[in-house]
Amino acid sequence: MATQSMPHGDSAGTILGHPKGLFVLFFAEMWERFSYYGMRALLIFYLTKHWLFSDSESGIIYGAYTALVYITPVVGGYMADKYLGQRKAVAFGAVLLTLGHFFMAFEGAPAAGNVDNPVIYVFWLALALIIVGSGFLKANISVIVGQLYPRTDVRRDGAYTIFYMGINLGAAIGSLLCGYIGETYGWAYGFGLAGIGMLLGLIVFTWGKPLLLGRGEPPKPLAKSTEWTMYGIGFVLVAICWALIQYQSVVGWLLGGFGLVLVSYVIGTAVTKLEPDDRDRIFAALFLILTSIIFWALFEQAGSSLNLFTDRHVDRGGVPASTFQSINAIYIILLAPVFATAWTWLGRKGMEPSSPFKFGLGVIQVGLGFLVLVWGANSVGIDVPTPVIFIFLIYLLHTTGELCLSPVGLSAMNRLAPAHMASLIMGTWFFASATGNFAAGLIAAATGAEGVGEEAGKQVVLDVYSTVGWVAVGVGIGVLVISPFVKKLMHLDTLKDDELEGAAEAGYEPQEAGVHPTTRPAR
Numbered sequence: 206m207a208t209q210s211m212p213h214g215d216s217a218g219t220i221l222g223h224p225k226g227l228f229v230l231f232f233a234e235m236w237e238r239f240s241y242y243g244m245r246a247l248l249i250f251y252l253t254k255h256w257l258f259s260d261s262e263s264g265i266i267y268g269a270y271t272a273l274v275y276i277t278p279v280v281g282g283y284m285a286d287k288y289l290g291q292r293k294a295v296a297f298g299a300v301l302l303t304l305g306h307f308f309m310a311f312e313g314a315p316a317a318g319n320v321d322n323p324v325i326y327v328f329w330l331a332l333a334l335i336i337v338g339s340g341f342l343k344a345n346i347s348v349i350v351g352q353l354y355p356r357t358d359v360r361r362d363g364a365y366t367i368f369y370m371g372i373n374l375g376a377a378i379g380s381l382l383c384g385y386i387g388e389t390y391g392w393a394y395g396f397g398l399a400g401i402g403m404l405l406g407l408i409v410f411t412w413g414k415p416l417l418l419g420r421g422e423p424p425k426p427l428a429k430s431t432e433w434t435m436y437g438i439g440f441v442l443v444a445i446c447w448a449l450i451q452y453q454s455v456v457g458w459l460l461g462g463f464g465l466v467l468v469s470y471v472i473g474t475a476v477t478k479l480e481p482d483d484r485d486r487i488f489a490a491l492f493l494i495l496t497s498i499i500f501w502a503l504f505e506q507a508g509s510s511l512n513l514f515t516d517r518h519v520d521r522g523g524v525p526a527s528t529f530q531s532i533n534a535i536y537i538i539l540l541a542p543v544f545a546t547a548w549t550w551l552g553r554k555g556m557e558p559s560s561p562f563k564f565g566l567g568v569i570q571v572g573l574g575f576l577v578l579v580w581g582a583n584s585v586g587i588d589v590p591t592p593v594i595f596i597f598l599i600y601l602l603h604t605t606g607e608l609c610l611s612p613v614g615l616s617a618m619n620r621l622a623p624a625h626m627a628s629l630i631m632g633t634w635f636f637a638s639a640t641g642n643f644a645a646g647l648i649a650a651a652t653g654a655e656g657v658g659e660e661a662g663k664q665v666v667l668d669v670y671s672t673v674g675w676v677a678v679g680v681g682i683g684v685l686v687i688s689p690f691v692k693k694l695m696h697l698d699t700l701k702d703d704e705l706e707g708a709a710e711a712g713y714e715p716q717e718a719g720v721h722p723t724t725r726p727a728r
Contacts, residue, residue: 223364224353226420229413231371234346236406237299238375240306241339243383243399245508246530250516251392255315256325260513260653267509268646269453270332272460273446275639277340279467280442282348282632284341289435291345291352291421291628292414297436298341299407301443305334306400310393333446337439344631345421351619351627352420357700359552362616366545369612370538375402377534384527453646460640467633471626479623482696486621489561489694490630493617494637496564499680500610501641502648503571503673504603507533509649510666511599518582518663520590529596536604544608560617561691563609565684570606572677574599575670582667587660621695648673 220228248270252263285294308331313324350368354361379402387395449456468491475487507530516526551557558566581595614634622630654665 223360223367224416224418226353226413226417227350227364227367229409229416230346230350231368233295233299233406233410233413234368235371235375236402236409237302237342237346238372239379239383239402240302240375240399240406241335241379242376242530242534243379243402244306244309244335244396246380246384246512246527247387247392247395249509249512250388250527253513255312255392256328257315259655260510261650261655264509264649264653265453265646266450268505268643268649269456270336270450271505271508272456272639272643272646273336273449274339274343275635275637275642276460276463277337277442277446278344278635279340279463279629279632281340281342282344282628282635284435284438285345285348285421286424286625286628288423288427288431290423290427291349292417293423293427293432294341294345295349295410295421296407297439298338298343298345299403299410301334301338301439302342303338303400303403303407305331305336305338306396306403308334309396310400312392312396329447329450330443332450333443336446336450337442340442341439344628344635347615348619348628348631349417349421351616353418356620359549361620362548362552362613363545365612365616366541366548366608369608369615370541373534373537373541375534377531377538380531380534381528384530385525388525388527457643460643464636464640467636471629471633474626482699483623485694485696486700487626487630489691490618490621491633492691492694493560493564493614494634496561496568496680496684497610497614497634497637498641498644499677500564500568500571500606501638502644503575503677504607505642505645506649506670507600507603509645510652510669514652514663514666515596517659518591518666519593519596521593521596529600532597532600533604533607536601537608540604540608541612544612548613559688559692560613560695561688562685563613565681565688567606567608567610567681568677568684569681570602570609572674572681574602574606575674576678577602579667579671579674582663587664587667620700 218225249263249267252258252266253260258266281294281298285291289297308327311324311327311331313322313327315322347365347368350364351361354364379399383395383399383402385395386398449459471487471491475484479487512526512530515521515529519526521529548557578591578595578599581598582591585592615631618631618634619627648669652666652669654662657665
């Protein structure tokens, strides 16, 4: 990928020590997440209460949908790396997302599955547009964040955590507003509001182009015919996803086959084309990617089985269950500055835990969250609604685990990958999320217990949660044990910047943080 020099002048200034472009990306992603999480808060209820799918069917559909959302960034990332550049890919993705969210506002009459309601095909189209739109937007907007900083810049983890706050500010507001309006006044109103949010995100991103400092542009001059061909491929992907979302079992086979090809390609490229240090960094990135699958398989119960559990088995005082989807995002808004400050302070003191160690902590905490919920539900009795405090506690543990893993993972992928593989590795990171989301759908399906009483159904859910919780704690401890070896593979002492002058031109001196891009080791 070609690199561009950071321009001089006011446009190259900073806000809170970070490039202004970071905050353009912050607000664009905030509105995109408003739309995505606003729709996500309602989706499992829309499937079970409007389309009248069973819990197990709804869990599989939900898992296949969210899995495809995280598969498509591999394709979107590759096309951005080779042809479109990240900025054009993000803009195209935003257009598709806006269309998809507005199509979600067409619902028709309630019906079981697709019986007597052809509008369900519009619903599948809406999901397909959102899937492909996310594929073009999600990986590439994260890559642009990384391009604003040299690879050894001590601000990177803090920047990604600030960016992550934008994600969760949008998620919190979207879950609250779209969830409440959708459950109270009608599905179309909730989904329509999500579409308005996505349109605002597109407007912000288009307006803020000058502040991106030329980052994310095509790697070489892009012919109009090539550009429109890429967009045409995008619409072909929409048609493919429209079919796949209706046949969810195919998605599982696609994940297995595509995952094998993708990992083989990444490993083959690392072994045959990269220098030894870069090769080892790719292996370290793959370890983090594989570890994240377990985390997401448990974490993503939030929108499916945990959402239904909150609706049916929790004493929530009449508050719509979908609005509880905002708790995780609100916690992140409150805790992300604490984590960002802590990582930076520990980094300057040479005491910051390594990325693999943080990953181990994240997996342990997501497992503990389920164990706390199981303990709380059993402590009051299976025949008594679970106190709502335990929903707040599970989301608290999942949030602290997420802050140890997700923004750190975004930063690690961008840092460990050579520039010409940046979007591919970021796409592979999101592919792991796809695998985790599909596994989450299978776990959610396992919690479905149609044809039994309410208490028996609740017990089935708690038994599944207990099993996955203990497995996650065990895996997390194992990751902690081997984290020093994985850290060695990262070769942080030989990591160099792709663009050494970037930090100084942004008005930031790396020496202030104890890191010099040419003479001192990166943390």
